[in-house]
Amino acid sequence: MALKSFVEVLPDSHFPLENLPFGIFKPTQQVGEGATTEPRPGVAIGDFVLDLSVIASAGLFNGPNLNNSDCFSQTSLNKFLSMGRPAWKEARSTIQKLLSADEPTLRDNASLREKSILPMNKVEMLLPTVIGDYTDFFSSMHHAKNCGIIFRGPENPIVPHWFHLPIAYHGRASSIVISGTDIIRPRGQGRPVGNSPPYFGPSVKLDFELEMAAVVGPGNELGKPVDVNEAADHIFGLVLMNDWSARDIQAWEYVPLGPFLGKSFGTTISPWIVTLDALEPFACDAPKQEPHPLPYLTEKKSKNYDISLEVVRIKPTEQEHSSVVTKSNFNHLYWTLTQQLAHHTINGCNLRPGDLLGTGTISGPEPESMGCLLELTWNGKKPLSLNGSTRKFLEDGDEVVITGYCKGNGYKVGFGTCSGKVVPAPI
Amino acid sequence: MALKSFVEVLPDSHFPLENLPFGIFKPTQQVGEGATTEPRPGVAIGDFVLDLSVIASAGLFNGPNLNNSDCFSQTSLNKFLSMGRPAWKEARSTIQKLLSADEPTLRDNASLREKSILPMNKVEMLLPTVIGDYTDFFSSMHHAKNCGIIFRGPENPIVPHWFHLPIAYHGRASSIVISGTDIIRPRGQGRPVGNSPPYFGPSVKLDFELEMAAVVGPGNELGKPVDVNEAADHIFGLVLMNDWSARDIQAWEYVPLGPFLGKSFGTTISPWIVTLDALEPFACDAPKQEPHPLPYLTEKKSKNYDISLEVVRIKPTEQEHSSVVTKSNFNHLYWTLTQQLAHHTINGCNLRPGDLLGTGTISGPEPESMGCLLELTWNGKKPLSLNGSTRKFLEDGDEVVITGYCKGNGYKVGFGTCSGKVVPAPI
Ligand SMILES: [Ca+2]
Ligand SMILES: [Ca+2]
Numbered sequence: 001m002a003l004k005s006f007v008e009v010l011p012d013s014h015f016p017l018e019n020l021p022f023g024i025f026k027p028t029q030q031v032g033e034g035a036t037t038e039p040r041p042g043v044a045i046g047d048f049v050l051d052l053s054v055i056a057s058a059g060l061f062n063g064p065n066l067n068n069s070d071c072f073s074q075t076s077l078n079k080f081l082s083m084g085r086p087a088w089k090e091a092r093s094t095i096q097k098l099l100s101a102d103e104p105t106l107r108d109n110a111s112l113r114e115k116s117i118l119p120m121n122k123v124e125m126l127l128p129t130v131i132g133d134y135t136d137f138f139s140s141m142h143h144a145k146n147c148g149i150i151f152r153g154p155e156n157p158i159v160p161h162w163f164h165l166p167i168a169y170h171g172r173a174s175s176i177v178i179s180g181t182d183i184i185r186p187r188g189q190g191r192p193v194g195n196s197p198p199y200f201g202p203s204v205k206l207d208f209e210l211e212m213a214a215v216v217g218p219g220n221e222l223g224k225p226v227d228v229n230e231a232a233d234h235i236f237g238l239v240l241m242n243d244w245s246a247r248d249i250q251a252w253e254y255v256p257l258g259p260f261l262g263k264s265f266g267t268t269i270s271p272w273i274v275t276l277d278a279l280e281p282f283a284c285d286a287p288k289q290e291p292h293p294l295p296y297l298t299e300k301k302s303k304n305y306d307i308s309l310e311v312v313r314i315k316p317t318e319q320e321h322s323s324v325v326t327k328s329n330f331n332h333l334y335w336t337l338t339q340q341l342a343h344h345t346i347n348g349c350n351l352r353p354g355d356l357l358g359t360g361t362i363s364g365p366e367p368e369s370m371g372c373l374l375e376l377t378w379n380g381k382k383p384l385s386l387n388g389s390t391r392k393f394l395e396d397g398d399e400v401v402i403t404g405y406c407k408g409n410g411y412k413v414g415f416g417t418c419s420g421k422v423v424p425a426p427i
Numbered sequence: 428m429a430l431k432s433f434v435e436v437l438p439d440s441h442f443p444l445e446n447l448p449f450g451i452f453k454p455t456q457q458v459g460e461g462a463t464t465e466p467r468p469g470v471a472i473g474d475f476v477l478d479l480s481v482i483a484s485a486g487l488f489n490g491p492n493l494n495n496s497d498c499f500s501q502t503s504l505n506k507f508l509s510m511g512r513p514a515w516k517e518a519r520s521t522i523q524k525l526l527s528a529d530e531p532t533l534r535d536n537a538s539l540r541e542k543s544i545l546p547m548n549k550v551e552m553l554l555p556t557v558i559g560d561y562t563d564f565f566s567s568m569h570h571a572k573n574c575g576i577i578f579r580g581p582e583n584p585i586v587p588h589w590f591h592l593p594i595a596y597h598g599r600a601s602s603i604v605i606s607g608t609d610i611i612r613p614r615g616q617g618r619p620v621g622n623s624p625p626y627f628g629p630s631v632k633l634d635f636e637l638e639m640a641a642v643v644g645p646g647n648e649l650g651k652p653v654d655v656n657e658a659a660d661h662i663f664g665l666v667l668m669n670d671w672s673a674r675d676i677q678a679w680e681y682v683p684l685g686p687f688l689g690k691s692f693g694t695t696i697s698p699w700i701v702t703l704d705a706l707e708p709f710a711c712d713a714p715k716q717e718p719h720p721l722p723y724l725t726e727k728k729s730k731n732y733d734i735s736l737e738v739v740r741i742k743p744t745e746q747e748h749s750s751v752v753t754k755s756n757f758n759h760l761y762w763t764l765t766q767q768l769a770h771h772t773i774n775g776c777n778l779r780p781g782d783l784l785g786t787g788t789i790s791g792p793e794p795e796s797m798g799c800l801l802e803l804t805w806n807g808k809k810p811l812s813l814n815g816s817t818r819k820f821l822e823d824g825d826e827v828v829i830t831g832y833c834k835g836n837g838y839k840v841g842f843g844t845c846s847g848k849v850v851p852a853p854i
């Protein structure tokens with residue numbers, strides 16, 4: 001039974017009144033008198049964007065947390081994120097009420113409606129936060145196992161500490177880009193053959209990684225770990241993420257300090273942050289963990305979310321249609337978001353609002369649910385068929401589109417898409 | 428033959444007229460009418476700080492790059508760094524002239540002198556830049572070799588790709604702190620003994636790493652690598668760095684994605700950025716590289732700097748004096764700063780002004796020149812004697828002080844100190 005908005009929301013939309021994800025947009029053209037094209041916060045509703053800066057200026061955020069706050073006249077969501085769940089819940093309930101079919105305030109105010117509700121095709125989406133630091137975890141057991149077999153063989157493919165802690169590495173924040181941004185094929189070194197010098201040139205093993213990422217809300221002080229049972233209060237919501245990876249560069253460089261240039265050329269995220277509050281109806285039990293985690297990782301209730309990561313489409317330039325490459329689900333993750341965050345801070349490391357915590361590639365147990373080409377083609381040994389073409393790894397012109405949603409009763413809470421097209425390396 | 432300033436500069440000072448390093452400070456008390464305690468750019472001269480915001484307001488930066496710029500009324504150096512070497516050289520020559528003994532402009536203007544020249548003990552130093560991303564390299568061959576022997580044994584201690592590329596990992600930007608900040612001993616997991624669960628508690632192998640770090644000036648666009656022969660134009664200068672490391676946490680977590688919580692609890696840098704222009708008289712040839720690096724890493728002229736990293740002192744709480752623990756030199760680095768920067772961007776990764784590129788631990792060839800306790804005590808097997816106490820790793824209360832300078836004819840171009848005291852882990 002879907003909630004009803006006076007704004008049209010098609011049955012298959014990712015953005016009904018139950019969702020209300022937050023992002024940063026700018027109008028592609030000036031709308032009305034005095035309007036600017038500055039970046040500002042918005043919420044998605046159907047095929048429209050509600051301009052929160054206009055709603056705030058109109059004095060419609062009148063609860064105790066948001067009344068008089070300038071958090072919606074910022075060019076990023078960082079300030080809003082720093083305010084914590086009470087402010088987020090207040091914003092959500094105010095917006096849900098304002099947009100509902102039986103609430104006249106906005107519905108019957110033609111001038112305000114026109115100023116505040118913009119068609120999505122008239123706006124450009126930007127990165128929703130200033131990302132101080134970006135961390136990428138490695139929390140799917142199936143992914144860890146497949147990579148282990150491919151790189152080190154079938155004996156003990158998963159390193160023993162994997163089951164004791166959510167392994168992660170620091171990623172590159174500067175090269176995180178918004179969905180729709182072209183990805184320039186990286187150049188770099190690959191392992192030499194025999195006594196030759198190393199390979200140098202455009203990566204020949206360019207891959208995607210199907211991931212999601214948590215966006216940090218309030219941070220923590222340096223030296224003050226976050227308790228695992230309070231970690232959810234530090235997470236605003238989730239986005240889709242494609243952690244583009246150059247497997248040849250990565251394989252040659254990564255011992256002993258981890259992935260560097262094999263990853264840092266670009267990471268794509270989807271523009272709309274779906275809040276944990278919107279995801280709550282889709283919470284499910286996390287997998288049982290054996291061995292039991294240490295006390296600092298032991299949760300009173302260990303939660304995952306049932307998010308269908310339904311399609312990773314690869315659309316080669318020459319083809320009109322795209323092919324479904326894999327179907328996975330967020331609930332395949334072994335380590336929960338809250339365990340990741342508690343682990344990240346246990347040494348005293350400080351998180352800041354807007355930081356991004358990637359889940360790692362979300363592979364499921366079946367061959368059709370593997371989250372990257374490295375696994376799907378078994379490092380290029382079993383090419384994938386795409387409507388007649390085949391792929392071992394990505395080719396120039398290929399567009400990779402990730403999408404994901406939760407299936408409610410009569411509605412979807414979705415993430416939109418996270419897409420990027422591979423363009424040739426510089427000569 | 429030292430240059431002469433009208434400001435007193437003691438013969439042993441790190442900050443004569445030849446140096447003029449840049450930093451961000453705030454007065455610890457309000458000085459004079461209308462003065463604020465906002466952070467602002469300054470330059471060190473002897474035991475004093477020249478307030479660049481005051482000099483700029485007085486209209487004394489009148490060259491083509493800085494005239495009318497607001498770069499010295501910012502709370503970080505990022506804007507100034509983004510302006511590039513012409514602006515840096517102009518600032519340097521203006522300041523050198525203004526402070527020289529035979530230049531009356533500032534010398535004979537008592538009111539301006541009083542407003543613009545503050546004793547160092549009346550200011551607090553802050554992080555000089557907003558650090559978007561922090562990368563740590565691994566460029567000392569001696570360090571790589573010692574770590575390899577300790578962790579993997581004497582056969583092939585250095586991984587083969589080490590000689591083909593400057594290995595690095597992404598570090599944590601949020602926990603970079605300014606010299607003088609206490610370092611809270613991190614808690615975390617260590618390798619289990621037998622079938623027990625992993626160790627959990629305060630790190631028992633807390634270490635320092637003697638490093639320097641390059642501060643990035645103008646960045647590069649995503650997808651546009653920087654040519655190795657132009658890389659120096661993207662480096663503003665150098666600071667001292669202590670990459671605190673918890674060896675027990677690091678050893679248990681780092682395969683296959685590299686160091687994470689073993690490093691991210693804190694990294695200390697010195698406050699004054701010594702410019703490449705000030706270091707130029709101390710340039711020396713970099714070590715010969717065999718095998719020859721690939722063309723993108725081949726420099727017309729491969730340059731190091733002769734910087735004595737003379738003392739790493741550890742001062743236990745109970746002792747009055749500190750002990751010299753190691754003496755090293757920046758010129759032990761195998762990979763140059765410019766090779767590091769060119770490699771970092773070869774995949775298209777974008778750098779931004781203020782980014783930090785750590786060199787990695789700077790160990791020399793002799794046992795007395797090893798840059799961390801892991802090497803100096805051979806992973807705790809050979810405790811170090813400190814005026815009667817001994818140390819395998821750092822204990823609570825220990826203060827670690829790094830210093831470094833170049834020796835000129837009658838003067839030093841120095842970096843001041845990079846210090847931090849270890850305080851107990853939270854209970
Ligand atoms: Ca990943
Ligand atoms: Ca280091």
Ligand SMILES: [Mg+2]
Pocket residue numbers: 242243244245263264265266267268
């Ligand atoms: Mg990436």
Ligand SMILES: [Mg+2]
Pocket residue numbers: 669670671672690691692693694695
């Ligand atoms: Mg560190």
Ligand code: NI
Pocket residue numbers: 290291292
């Ligand atoms: Ni059990």
